[in-house]
Amino acid sequence: MKKKLLFLIIIILVSVIGESYSQGDLLITPNRVVFEGRKIKEVLNLLNTGKETTTFSVSFVQRRMNEDGSFTVITAPDPGQMFADDFLRIYPRRVTLLPGEAQVVMLQRRRRANMKAGEYRSHLYFRSEKNYTALGNEKKDTLKAFSVKLIPIFGISIPVIIRSGETNKTTTLTDLAFAQKEEALLNFTVHRKGNISVYGDFIVEYIPTQGKPYIVGAKKGVAVYTNINKRYITIKLNKTPGMNFNKGALSIKYTSREGAEKKEVYALKELQLGI
Structure with missing residues (x-):
């Protein structure tokens, strides 16, 4: 029993x-x-x-x-x-x-x-x-x-x-690059500083020139441990029929995981498309 x-x-x-x-x-x-x-x-x-x-x-x-x-x-x-x-x-x-x-x-x-x-x-x-x-x-x-x-x-x-003891961390995102061949991909680098690791979820939103932003990609449970200061990330983006990434922007947000005691935004960055 x-x-x-x-x-x-x-x-x-x-x-x-x-x-x-x-x-x-x-x-x-x-x-x-x-x-x-x-x-x-x-x-x-x-x-x-x-x-x-x-x-x-x-x-x-x-x-x-x-x-x-x-x-x-x-x-x-x-x-x-x-x-x-x-x-x-x-x-x-x-x-x-x-x-x-x-x-x-x-x-x-x-x-x-x-x-x-x-x-x-x-x-x-x-x-x-x-x-x-x-x-x-x-x-x-x-x-x-x-x-x-x-x-x-x-x-x-x-x-x-x-x-x-006393702990600290900071996180930034750099080198955002959009690639589109067989699949639409967002490549970037996440940087970590401090004496503890960072662990959370990535959410990618497409921001059209007109209309509301909507989620086009995600990657969950991503860590950057203390033995490295940066990690390379690739996220596959979902395209709806008739949609293209020639205009607008992509917004990438790195946050603590759902269910964490304290919801925290580690880093936020935008990539302008068609430039």
Whole structure:
């Protein structure tokens, strides 16, 4: 009965706040954790959405964000980056879930007096330990009698952030450029300064020469972490029949995510079209 109730609660949370991360057979809520102020605990909800019983191991990994938004696994922090795992406790570190079964994992912050002001970040890694079969048929090299099996290993990670002491950030947008070939695209660079990261949503509005502005593009859940000062962004724009981007302007706004305690506009910029 308790497991069914937990399953129902997770589904309600996902539908209301939309802050979940699903890949393979695992659904995680929330998909990002930030410790600041007096917050010391976070409950993570795990749900096995697959058809097989699966065991997941839980550990910490370190990742570098690149300027194109991709990630690289690292072992030593980059300049301006501090790892959070030394200040965190996670339990349990191994979870076995039946199909459709849910369970909570507790994440706890350890307070220390000698923490520097700024942001600490590590990623919580969930790795499936079920016995995978080969993907597709076995490929054999008849000349050398050599066989290859492609075996997928499933794992996902979510960022865990600790903010300590006096924090600050500023965000600006530059290099706005409109491109139109097979698709209409808006390219730009987001710059971040300060000792914490920025995380939010981009909304693009088309401002016609006459009439009201309307939304033509969006990109949600975009972060710029403290190991980089800028990130390159491309947003696909939606065109309605008979519409063109030869006149008017595009307005791009970067804001905190919906549901944030304090709604904040990080940056706002306009690009005049047809000039």
